[in-house]
Amino acid sequence: MVKYSSAMPLTLPRPLSHSSLTLYAECPQKYKFKYIDKIPEKPRHFFSFGSSVHQALEFFYGVKAPPAPSLEELLAHYREHWISAGYKDEAHEDQCFQEGRRILTLFYRKHIRDYQIPFFVEYHFDLSVDGVPVKGRVDRVDRLLDGRLAILDYKTGKALSEDRASSDGQLTMYQMALEELLGAQVARLAFYHLPTLTEQAVDRRPPGQVESLRRRIVETAEAVSAGRFEPRPEERKCQWCDYKPLCPVFQEAPPPVPSEDGELSRLVDRYGELQERAAELQEEAGRLKEELLEHLARRGYVRSFGARYEVSRASSLKWEFLDKKRVLELIRKAGLYERILAPSAPKIEQLMSDPLVDPDLRAALEELGSKTETPELKVKPI
Numbered sequence: 001m002v003k004y005s006s007a008m009p010l011t012l013p014r015p016l017s018h019s020s021l022t023l024y025a026e027c028p029q030k031y032k033f034k035y036i037d038k039i040p041e042k043p044r045h046f047f048s049f050g051s052s053v054h055q056a057l058e059f060f061y062g063v064k065a066p067p068a069p070s071l072e073e074l075l076a077h078y079r080e081h082w083i084s085a086g087y088k089d090e091a092h093e094d095q096c097f098q099e100g101r102r103i104l105t106l107f108y109r110k111h112i113r114d115y116q117i118p119f120f121v122e123y124h125f126d127l128s129v130d131g132v133p134v135k136g137r138v139d140r141v142d143r144l145l146d147g148r149l150a151i152l153d154y155k156t157g158k159a160l161s162e163d164r165a166s167s168d169g170q171l172t173m174y175q176m177a178l179e180e181l182l183g184a185q186v187a188r189l190a191f192y193h194l195p196t197l198t199e200q201a202v203d204r205r206p207p208g209q210v211e212s213l214r215r216r217i218v219e220t221a222e223a224v225s226a227g228r229f230e231p232r233p234e235e236r237k238c239q240w241c242d243y244k245p246l247c248p249v250f251q252e253a254p255p256p257v258p259s260e261d262g263e264l265s266r267l268v269d270r271y272g273e274l275q276e277r278a279a280e281l282q283e284e285a286g287r288l289k290e291e292l293l294e295h296l297a298r299r300g301y302v303r304s305f306g307a308r309y310e311v312s313r314a315s316s317l318k319w320e321f322l323d324k325k326r327v328l329e330l331i332r333k334a335g336l337y338e339r340i341l342a343p344s345a346p347k348i349e350q351l352m353s354d355p356l357v358d359p360d361l362r363a364a365l366e367e368l369g370s371k372t373e374t375p376e377l378k379v380k381p382i
């Protein structure tokens with residue numbers, strides 16, 4: 001195995017974890033705010049929700065010996081340990097609480113039949129990766145009949161992208177940790193998407209993927225130790241970043257000065273006003289649409305007239321395939337795979353900007369692609 005041990009003394013505020021590694025790759029400045037300056041972020045409802053459901057499953061599988069807790073006990077535990085932080089209001093919290101009950105009830109009904117106490121529930125690990133301390137927690141580890149291990153990580157958020165389990169660094173880190181600390185080989189890695197009760201499982205990671213993660217861990221530890229915390233602004237990320245008011249990127253922006261060219265300044269303002277008006281009109285049209293649909297439904301009409309316009313109700317059907325693995329299997333079997341296989345540019349772009357994907361692969365993809373720049377005009381009030 002290649003060793004990437006660092007030549008410099010490492011000073012980390014805390015052991016690296018999958019999330020701190022990802023945070024550093026996303027924006028080193030944000031990592032600094034969170035882990036060096038220790039400025040807490042606002043509580044987020046999706047973290048509270050995820051932890052509440054995880055804790056219930058930990059209780060469900062964490063008994064010393066069968067039988068499993070009953071559904072009533074599981075739901076009572078969920079209610080008693082519910083985490084309230086970060087919800088918009090009471091109604092939002094209640095809606096999420098009910099969603100958690102729904103998930104746990106369906107999960108219980110599906111899995112009480114194959115209930116087995118796992119090898120480990122919430123396995124906490126501390127590891128040294130070529131001298132860098134790393135820590136983490138695996139939701140569930142099972143021992144297979146041949147003695148090898150299976151790793152499972154529960155997800156409560158939005159649907160998983162099709163290839164998430166085969167590229168995600170979190171599972172790679174878990175395989176690395178379990179193999180080093182337990183001395184057993186990992187055979188299977190899986191994400192379990194709780195809202196849809198679907199599992200996405202893959203075989204163990206090949207050595208190259210594990211090596212590339214080791215290298216990233218050492219490189220990140222060196223960058224943190226060297227005090228490299230450059231901000232990496234990106235509109236989508238910064239928009240939701242709690243540290244925006246403190247961030248140098250947004251502090252150093254010069255105060256806006258209207259263009260000296262009067263014609264240009266006039267055009268900018270006119271464009272801004274029109275965009276603002278368009279957004280308002282769109283919002284109003286959305287509300288009116290809802291109102292009209294309600295009226296039509298109440299009266300049982302599909303069409304109605306004003307003095308100058310008419311509206312008619314039409315439905316558009318949208319298919320969704322949750323069990324993508326099974327769908328692909330069927331298509332492959334029928335020999336039609338090539339007909340639907342078309343790597344889409346946004347998906348490849350996602351891979352190229354994913355710090356967890358092998359840098360060599362990202363560079364090779366960049367070489368194969370060609371970029372076209374299309375001018376866009378963004379506008380915001382000053």
Ligand code: SF4
Pocket residue numbers: 027029030231232233234237238241242243244247248249
């Ligand atoms: S506002 Fe943007 S650049 Fe600044 S810390 Fe947050 S994510 Fe990084």
